[in-house]
Amino acid sequence: xxxxxxERHDAAHSDTPILTLDDVxxxxxxxxxxxxxxxxxxxxEVTCVLGDNGAGKSTLIKIxxxxxxxxxxxxxxxxxxxxxxxxxxxxxxxxxxxxxxxALAPLMSVWRNFFLGNEIHKxxxxxxxxARMKRICDEELAKMxxxxxxxxxxxxxxxxxxxxxxxxxxxxxxxxxxxxxDEPTAALGVKQSGVVLRYxxxxxxxxxxxxxxxxxxxxxxxxxxxxxxxxxGRVVLDAHRDELTLEQLTTEMAGGQELAELSHxxxxxxxxxxxxPAEVEHGQVEAPARPQEEEPSA
Amino acid sequence: xxxxxxxxxxxxATRDDRVASRSLAARLLSRPEVGSLIGAIVIxxxxxxxxxxxxxxxxxxxxxxxxxxxxxxxxxxxxxxxGGEFDLSAGVAATTSGLSASLIAWNLGxxxxxxVILALVVSVAVGAFNGWLLFKTxxxxxxxxxxxxxxLQGVNLGVTRLLTGxxxxxxxxxxxxxxxxxxxxxxxITLGPVTLKVTVLYWVVLTLIAAYVLLRxxxxxxxxxxxxxxxxxxxxxxxxxxxxxxxxxxxGFCAWLSGMHLLFQFNTVQSGEGVGKEFIFIIAAVIGGCLxxxxxxxxxxxxxxxxxxxxxxxxxxYAGWNPDWFKTFLGVMLLLATxxxxxxxxxxxxx
Numbered sequence: 001x002x003x004x005x006x007e008r009h010d011a012a013h014s015d016t017p018i019l020t021l022d023d024v025x026x027x028x029x030x031x032x033x034x035x036x037x038x039x040x041x042x043x044x045e046v047t048c049v050l051g052d053n054g055a056g057k058s059t060l061i062k063i064x065x066x067x068x069x070x071x072x073x074x075x076x077x078x079x080x081x082x083x084x085x086x087x088x089x090x091x092x093x094x095x096x097x098x099x100x101x102x103a104l105a106p107l108m109s110v111w112r113n114f115f116l117g118n119e120i121h122k123x124x125x126x127x128x129x130x131a132r133m134k135r136i137c138d139e140e141l142a143k144m145x146x147x148x149x150x151x152x153x154x155x156x157x158x159x160x161x162x163x164x165x166x167x168x169x170x171x172x173x174x175x176x177x178x179x180x181x182d183e184p185t186a187a188l189g190v191k192q193s194g195v196v197l198r199y200x201x202x203x204x205x206x207x208x209x210x211x212x213x214x215x216x217x218x219x220x221x222x223x224x225x226x227x228x229x230x231x232x233g234r235v236v237l238d239a240h241r242d243e244l245t246l247e248q249l250t251t252e253m254a255g256g257q258e259l260a261e262l263s264h265x266x267x268x269x270x271x272x273x274x275x276x277p278a279e280v281e282h283g284q285v286e287a288p289a290r291p292q293e294e295e296p297s298a
Numbered sequence: 299x300x301x302x303x304x305x306x307x308x309x310x311a312t313r314d315d316r317v318a319s320r321s322l323a324a325r326l327l328s329r330p331e332v333g334s335l336i337g338a339i340v341i342x343x344x345x346x347x348x349x350x351x352x353x354x355x356x357x358x359x360x361x362x363x364x365x366x367x368x369x370x371x372x373x374x375x376x377x378x379x380x381g382g383e384f385d386l387s388a389g390v391a392a393t394t395s396g397l398s399a400s401l402i403a404w405n406l407g408x409x410x411x412x413x414v415i416l417a418l419v420v421s422v423a424v425g426a427f428n429g430w431l432l433f434k435t436x437x438x439x440x441x442x443x444x445x446x447x448x449x450l451q452g453v454n455l456g457v458t459r460l461l462t463g464x465x466x467x468x469x470x471x472x473x474x475x476x477x478x479x480x481x482x483x484x485x486x487i488t489l490g491p492v493t494l495k496v497t498v499l500y501w502v503v504l505t506l507i508a509a510y511v512l513l514r515x516x517x518x519x520x521x522x523x524x525x526x527x528x529x530x531x532x533x534x535x536x537x538x539x540x541x542x543x544x545x546x547x548x549x550g551f552c553a554w555l556s557g558m559h560l561l562f563q564f565n566t567v568q569s570g571e572g573v574g575k576e577f578i579f580i581i582a583a584v585i586g587g588c589l590x591x592x593x594x595x596x597x598x599x600x601x602x603x604x605x606x607x608x609x610x611x612x613x614x615x616y617a618g619w620n621p622d623w624f625k626t627f628l629g630v631m632l633l634l635a636t637x638x639x640x641x642x643x644x645x646x647x648x649x
């Protein structure tokens with residue numbers, strides 16, 4: 001492992017953590033997906049979890065959101081040790097998750113998806129309060145900047161960005177203490193990523209503990225208070241934003257030394273021009289500036 | 299970092315002008331049961347035109363009776379299909395229920411009602427077993443219930459022959475409690491020229507309750523979700539196992555209701571009965587707009603599917619056609635109904 005600065009930042013400015021993971025690990029048979037992960041989630045803070053593919057980010061959030069139980073270590077919520085046998089148990093403790101696949105049933109309407117598992121009912125026969133649910137759903141979506149004229153429309157017919165917004169709005173509305181976002185910006189365009197990041201800040205200011213999982217250090221650095229980098233199932237960096245610049249974060253994220261080596265190695269290969277771009281006759285569309293896309297084989 | 303998040307309130311929200319709101323007609327046409335309703339009207343008009351006895355109001359009771367025996371099972375089977383699962387053992391399970399009640403009461407010399415109650419326990423347990431096995435093995439429900447279908451078929455025949463030396467149960471009409479039980483499960487009401495079996499009442503009540511549960515309660519929301527995407531449903535806190543096992547148990551309950559009718563209508567139950575019925579229930583649900591893949595459908599539709607079945611069954615007789623062709627007719631109708639469903643839905647979604 002690289003020479004990572006494993007430093008603990010003691011919460012000077014914030015109160016005690018809501019959620020603490022201490023030496024948590026998860027093994028699937030003899031595969032150790034996660035080993036010795038310690039993490040503090042504080043109220044009003046955004047904790048960014050970064051890592052490359054296969055670093056164990058998804059396993060980590062699956063433990064916190066109740067999809068999998070951890071096999072080692074302890075997880076404490078408000079100082080009480082806990083484990084979540086199901087996502088329902090995690091939700092009951094005030095932990096809401098925006099999953100990478102969004103967890104929306106495609107054939108169900110917008111409002112039914114929004115309230116799935118948290119339906120509002122009224123009266124003796126526990127009838128669904130559809131009018132109220134639709135109104136809340138409409139309001140919450142409007143806050144995110146989207147209006148869906150027909151909330152009875154099945155979610156499957158909406159755009160990716162709209163679906164993402166529904167999943168995030170749902171988690172923010174129901175997340176009482178902690179909200180986990182798993183790669184919320186991975187599938188989004190620039191503008192909608194901005195909306196999501198703004199929402200992360202908003203949830204933080206509302207006093208929630210936010211766990212933001214991403215592999216984009218630029219997005220993480222914009223909103224994060226605290227950064228944890230995972231690599232091959234272990235924590236390789238745990239630092240407060242005071243201790244890091246974006247460049248350092250990017251470097252650490254990419255594996256520091258490894259990136260330097262890679263860039264050195266690639267610099268030796270002069271891509272050069274293989275063919276000269278065809279001359280474009282005047283009046284036709286200008287050829288865009290051609291990026292160096294030649295194969296980087298040594 | 300200073301929070302410079304602008305409040306993205308109503309003002310910032312933009313209506314996407316590519317998405318127009320749909321007209322009322324389009325929304326009505328995209329309901330899952332529309333295809334079956336159109337089908338029912340067409341079948342009704344067809345037999346009104348070609349079959350003279352079909353126009354006789356006194357035959358309404360007979361047609362509804364045929365529809366109700368299918369409908370009582372098509373409703374829970376439809377719910378189960380919306381929940382993403384199949385139950386191929388549903389037809390045989392009804393026979394199992396009738397046999398249990400009869401054999402328990404006769405062989406132990408008990409009041410008929412004791413047999414009826416124990417049969418309910420057996421039926422619901424069979425449903426729960428199907429659901430439990432589904433989660434225990436992780437196999438598709440098609441396979442699991444195909445297994446129970448054969449198991450029950452063998453048990454029905456084997457146990458009946460073991461206890462009675464015969465392939466049918468003994469006549470229990472002279473036993474204690476038979477008269478009152480028959481009133482509940484096999485009586486009929488006369489309304490003017492129409493004689494209605496009590497099963498018609500059960501069918502209508504079951505349809506209304508199931509439609510209410512599906513569309514207006516949280517359990518209904520969960521049924522759609524576990525059928526549409528059970529991983530997503532679990533992730534947001536829906537009790538997936540409980541919902542699905544509950545649906546299998548509902549099928550068990552209705553199998554009991556239909557088994558009791560079988561018993562008290564004929565006083566005796568043939569152990570080989572019920573084979574092949576399971577597909578009729580599934581056909582009714584599919585005609586009613588339930589997707590084979592789950593997550594979409596309607597119990598009202600499934601009931602209309604059962605009504606189509608009842609009308610066709612008797613209509614063919616009334617029209618004087620050769621009843622040998624009934625199954626062929628059914629198959630063609632299944633295909634037509636599915637095509638119409640898909641077509642109507644596509645049209646409505648595009649509006």
